[in-house]
Amino acid sequence: MTDPSLFQIRGLTVTSGVLPLLQSVNLDIPAGGVFGFIGPSGAGKSTLLKSLNRLLELTPGLSITGEVKFKASPIYAPAVDPNALRARIGMLFQQPVIFPASILANVLFGVKRLGILPRRELHDAAERALREAALWDEVKDRLKGSALNLSIGQQQRLCLARTLACQPDVLLMDEPTSALDNRSTAAIEDLVLELQSRQPIVLVTHNLPQASRLCGRLALLCAGRLVMFGPTAEVLDAPALEQCLTPSSC
Amino acid sequence: MTGRRRWSLTKWVSGTFSVFALLALAALLVLFIRQSLPVWRQEGWGFLTGKRWFYRQEEFGLAPMLHGTVAVALVALGLAAPLGIGAAIFTAEFLSTRLRLIVKVAIELLAGIPSVVYGLLGILLLRDWVYEAMERFEPLSGDTLLTGGILLGVMILPTIMTLSDDALRTVPASQRLAARALGLNSTETVLHVSLRQALPGLVAAILLAVGRACGEMIAVFLVVGRQDNQWPDKLFSAKPLLEAGQTLSTKLGSSETNIAYGDPLHWAAMVALGLVLLALVTFITAIGVRLQRSPHET
């Protein structure tokens, strides 16, 4: 009875008022590698991603129905503490969100308050996370300096380090490179490839070359519906993709 | 009549009115300074530190009234700041949009209640409550600095609440969302994200409310006892709160203002008192406004 899926999504429907954002999505996300959501903007990629850590329900006025299982346990069950769930699922946003504080304070922002590590281990955890995010060498001399002085690419890696410090079971990334220049994008992409061996990653992107570089499997969304999913090459070659990306069809 | 005419009628009219308004403001300042000169010449800085105000003896010292103003404002603040900021946190961070709207409307209404109505409630209700509650300390009556302070606290509560709510609203939603995505609960998000970032705005809210408290006259006038020359034996004790007192603004509202006009020195003292009040309130308000509008980081 072991289930190889990381996420099992069944009949997930999200509506905002009368406007459907997602319509009965059924999808299994496997427990390894990088899984990508692609589709035109407004297709519901971010909505689907945010429903995986229940961040979606913080947006007022949405109704969410259907079932999502994370590691075989339903996450929308009444007994589930959404905060504890979010602590296990890391998330990276489109725009890096930096708290106006020092670099160190930013890295430790979550892990310090979740209480999962003893106080004396925090500094080591910060170093480990910054190394994993390939930022350590650039900031090790100014950990107490303001994080707002970092470049936007460094800020995004700092956000990644902040999430990694909490040692999540899975990483969700919502178009993490769309605000970045080419060099920073390459840095993040390298990190994604490196980190996937340790924990699964779910990535939203509208950049098809990026999807083909990073993702093992893809799901294609269009106008709130799951059009198809499968291995990357298969999805990228499918005629449905072409249809989906021409503006008139959506 | 060409399109290049730079001084159109509209510009001329609005310029005139604007200059008129600014001149009136300047006139207010100049008048207050000029008319108060005699008392500054006689008393010098002693006008601020003098503990005695006896106009028949031509002695003018503000210290007791400064003490009264500060005491009343501190009581008001001690009451309204925690309550107002707490309430603002609850409405801004925990309430649904619709409930938040209802609370905001209620607070707007509370802010609109005229001070003379607060004064009436103070004189006919609060005064007795304070007297009864404090009976074991044997106050002479219910007309005390404490009563004035409590009344003021209720009056500045909506100010603190509205401005704090505005300050919390300026913290970007993305910051809250990032903290929630890390697994922090809503309280931790408020404490470590919203409150920290809204801090200048919250301080501004408090300062603007203090500015209002220092200048408020009518309501305090009716319940504070208006006892002159009440300089406390021990400056930092709570005892004088249970005695009658006088604040800068209540002194200006008393009938002494009418009496003073004929006597240049006495009148100068009253106007100088107004000038001190103006300076105090303007100073506090200006800092508050600057803090409030300081550009948000990120």
Next chain:
Amino acid sequence: MRRKFIHHFFRLATGLCAAAACAVLGLIVWAIVKRGWPAINWRFFTEQILLVGADGGIFYNLLGTGILLVTAFCVSAPVALSLALLHGVYLPPKRRGTLALLLYILNGVPSILFGIFGMIVFVQFLGWGKSWLTGGILLGFMILPTVTIALMERISAIPRKFGEAAAALGLRESQIIRAVILPQSVGGLVTGSLLGLARAAGETAPIMFTATIFAGATMPSGIKESPVLSLPYHIFILAQDSFDPAVGSKLWGTALTLLMLVFLLSLAALPARLKLKQPAHHD
């Protein structure tokens, strides 16, 4: 567990604060309505004061407050419009902050100081004595920041393209102001004036030395020595020196009337304010 406890405690504590704030409003309104309602009837609004407030009604007080408010509006509206245009159109952006700061400071000036100022300039220097006009001018100045700031917000919210479209048609600056900016800012003038007047209606301090007396005034017929009665001053005087129950009832009735007037004015301004404060969010 500790985190959960803090969370629940914090939410409860802040919730109690909010409940307390609303309860205070409820208590105040209830206290006034309970005592004031019995005094309210048609005669109360149509008769004049008799027996030092113990009998009769508050007709001339209502009239006086009305006169003061209308005057205050007439004084503040053109000046506020001018200042808002100065801020939104004529001033270079660098100076705008200074003007706004000045307005915020004016807004903070204690109202009793307006009273003293009016006493020096109008009562004594111009020799008007107590006059409705002084009161109206002072109240107008007091509410000037409220009205101007409401107008400024409205003018800066006008989409740039309106002005650009008008300029593209070849309209002069003054024509743009009259064709685009003024019509768009009417709402701001109304909202700001209602809010300002709600505040002015209850003000006692600026008018007590300059414009209003307790009894004996009717419709003013000139400027010099023509005071009016007013609602707030009536309450102020009666609150100080009367414990006669008959007076008490009339007193609370007056307070209730004033409160209703103020609430009506601020509620009328509310819809526009809430709309302005909550720009369309979409996530």
